[in-house]
Amino acid sequence: MSLDLRDRVRDVPDFPSPGIVFKDLMPLIADAEYFAETIRQLAAWARPRDPGFVLGAEARGFIFGGALAYELGAGFIPARKPGKLPRETIEATYELEYGTDSLQVHSDALSAGARVVIIDDVLATGGTARAKVELVESLGGVVAGLGFVIELTFLNGRERLEGYDTHALISY
Numbered sequence: 001m002s003l004d005l006r007d008r009v010r011d012v013p014d015f016p017s018p019g020i021v022f023k024d025l026m027p028l029i030a031d032a033e034y035f036a037e038t039i040r041q042l043a044a045w046a047r048p049r050d051p052g053f054v055l056g057a058e059a060r061g062f063i064f065g066g067a068l069a070y071e072l073g074a075g076f077i078p079a080r081k082p083g084k085l086p087r088e089t090i091e092a093t094y095e096l097e098y099g100t101d102s103l104q105v106h107s108d109a110l111s112a113g114a115r116v117v118i119i120d121d122v123l124a125t126g127g128t129a130r131a132k133v134e135l136v137e138s139l140g141g142v143v144a145g146l147g148f149v150i151e152l153t154f155l156n157g158r159e160r161l162e163g164y165d166t167h168a169l170i171s172y
Contacts, residue, residue, distance in 0.1 A: 006170055045145070053076070064149060113142060118132045
């Protein structure tokens with residue numbers, strides 16, 4: 001019997017601003033059994049896509065992406081905020097509610113044709129996920145799929161990922 005991952009997702013009202021109900025995954029990550037089940041479910045989805053790499057963005061994308069890469073026997077590519085990587089990088093910028101932000105990866109992070117699964121904790125508006133797609137494709141990589149622990153369907157983020165294999169373990 002599979003665990004219901006929702007049992008370890010905590011709602012935090014009015015965070016980070018009034019009217020927002022934040023889906024807190026820290027209780028799930030802190031529970032060894034639920035965290036292992038989360039990685040098992042992500043791996044069951046990702047394995048048939050035959051990725052050589054998993055890409056995750058800081059910070060929660062590192063937690064899920066690193067564990068998933070280990071489970072799959074794949075390499076892990078960290079997508080970081082500008083100025084955090086020590087060598088030559090490429091960058092993708094995305095829209096936030098108020099302004100923009102960027103992610104970078106090393107310009108030699110993967111070779112042309114490498115299959116990459118992009119992993120993150122939450123699919124919301126899709127802007128961050130779309131930036132990660134741009135990073136992979138600008139290096140000549142193939143996005144084998146995008147996996148999320150949670151999808152907030154009412155924010156329509158999947159629309160920005162049309163044409164890509166997108167999967168979430170939990171939908172709200």
